[in-house]
Amino acid sequence: MEIKVLKDILSANEQLAERNRQLLDSKGVFAVNLMSSPGAGKTSLILETIRRLKGKTRIGVIEGDVSSSLDAETVGKESVPVIQINTGGECHLDANMIENALNNLPLQDIELLFIENVGNLICPAEFALGEHKKVLVSSIPEGDDKPFKYPLMFHEADVVLINKIDLLPYLKFDTQAFSRAIKGINERVEILPISCTTGQGIQEWVSWLLNQMSRR
Amino acid sequence: MEIKVLKDILSANEQLAERNRQLLDSKGVFAVNLMSSPGAGKTSLILETIRRLKGKTRIGVIEGDVSSSLDAETVGKESVPVIQINTGGECHLDANMIENALNNLPLQDIELLFIENVGNLICPAEFALGEHKKVLVSSIPEGDDKPFKYPLMFHEADVVLINKIDLLPYLKFDTQAFSRAIKGINERVEILPISCTTGQGIQEWVSWLLNQMSRR
Numbered sequence: 320m321e322i323k324v325l326k327d328i329l330s331a332n333e334q335l336a337e338r339n340r341q342l343l344d345s346k347g348v349f350a351v352n353l354m355s356s357p358g359a360g361k362t363s364l365i366l367e368t369i370r371r372l373k374g375k376t377r378i379g380v381i382e383g384d385v386s387s388s389l390d391a392e393t394v395g396k397e398s399v400p401v402i403q404i405n406t407g408g409e410c411h412l413d414a415n416m417i418e419n420a421l422n423n424l425p426l427q428d429i430e431l432l433f434i435e436n437v438g439n440l441i442c443p444a445e446f447a448l449g450e451h452k453k454v455l456v457s458s459i460p461e462g463d464d465k466p467f468k469y470p471l472m473f474h475e476a477d478v479v480l481i482n483k484i485d486l487l488p489y490l491k492f493d494t495q496a497f498s499r500a501i502k503g504i505n506e507r508v509e510i511l512p513i514s515c516t517t518g519q520g521i522q523e524w525v526s527w528l529l530n531q532m533s534r535r
Numbered sequence: 536m537e538i539k540v541l542k543d544i545l546s547a548n549e550q551l552a553e554r555n556r557q558l559l560d561s562k563g564v565f566a567v568n569l570m571s572s573p574g575a576g577k578t579s580l581i582l583e584t585i586r587r588l589k590g591k592t593r594i595g596v597i598e599g600d601v602s603s604s605l606d607a608e609t610v611g612k613e614s615v616p617v618i619q620i621n622t623g624g625e626c627h628l629d630a631n632m633i634e635n636a637l638n639n640l641p642l643q644d645i646e647l648l649f650i651e652n653v654g655n656l657i658c659p660a661e662f663a664l665g666e667h668k669k670v671l672v673s674s675i676p677e678g679d680d681k682p683f684k685y686p687l688m689f690h691e692a693d694v695v696l697i698n699k700i701d702l703l704p705y706l707k708f709d710t711q712a713f714s715r716a717i718k719g720i721n722e723r724v725e726i727l728p729i730s731c732t733t734g735q736g737i738q739e740w741v742s743w744l745l746n747q748m749s750r751r
Binding site: 324356357358384385386387389408410437438439440441442445458460461462464465467468469470471483485486489490 | 654656677680702
């Protein structure tokens with residue numbers, strides 16, 4: 320019963336996601352679904368990216384959280400259009416929530432849309448939103464065993480950003496073993512080490528992003 | 536429809552959890568449900584606790600993960616009974632999974648049972664397992680805003696362990712603001728700063744645990 324309902328929900332979600340993608344395409348908006356564990360650095364990454372692309376690319380943001388509007392308030396200070404979704408108890412965003420948000424964003428003024436998903440390494444990987452690319456932010460303090468424990472998320476990602484590499488000296492984390500484990504699950508994925516604190520790797524990330532946008 | 540099904544599932548889960556608790560009580564087993572984000576340090580905490588209580592308290596462990604048996608292999612090296620649950624895609628343990636695991640553990644040889652939940656700050660808070668206490672491990676690198684974003688988890692916890700405090704010098708984290716936010720959600724909760732790397736606070740945690748066991 321539970322499984323049947325879940326299948327129905329996922330199938331309905333796919334259809335809505337496809338409709339979202341068509342809307343985004345018709346408006347020329349490139350959408351990125353940002354996923355990670357709680358506190359891996361999604362919001363910091365969005366802030367860094369907005370600052371690097373200021374005056375060059377028009378950015379909009381959808382913030383997803385179970386509760387609170389902290390992230391939308393933080394991002395809103397950068398003078399970009401932002402909408403906060405509160406899921407209540409739901410542990411992921413879905414295409415229906417995104418449709419509502421898209422209807423309330425000035426899409427004609429947006430070239431690049433960040434959708435910050437709920438902090439969770441499991442269910443967000445199952446729900447398409449209509450995004451063009453899926454970005455997984457995985458941070459050093461979480462440990463290098465995460466691909467084995469959360470394989471679907473690593474399988475679905477188009478790029479994995481290894482965040483907080485400035486903490487490498489203080490933690491046991493084998494970057495090579497981590498990258499090997501990811502490639503074992505997802506051969507085509509790009510892996511970029513970054514630090515939103517020191518700025519290391521952010522330029523490579525922004526280049527990757529602009530390259531994806533130009534290829535569309 | 537989705538909500539109705541969820542209510543039915545949660546209600547059935549409560550009944551199973553109550554049965555698990557009765558079984559645990561009849562065998563004199565004190566069970567702890569350990570919850571956290573991915574990589575916050577649940578397994579390290581279990582290992583540290585086993586080492587501190589060696590020869591004093593007989594411990595058993597249930598390891599919950601979406602995939603892999605890495606944690607059960609690690610814990611098994613400490614020569615305690617351990618069972619790995621793989622949830623497949625499910626983002627939390629439930630009482631039914633625990634019932635199966637209990638039937639395969641030597642409960643007569645266990646006084647303290649750790650149930651390591653799936654790394655996730657959302658859904659595990661909704662599913663009772665039959666545990667006597669809920670422990671939330673929240674680590675410094677996740678940031679001090681987590682209580683606002685994941686209020687149910689902080690509301691349900693009997694104790695919050697602030698883990699990885701050895702990383703405090705390298706991160707922006709306001710321990711007082713964090714504690715205040717937690718107390719705003721959950722007045723009765725205990726808050727203990729710890730580090731599984733340096734051992735700081737582990738004695739206080741073990742004392743809390745033994746105190747809870749003795750009070751039963």
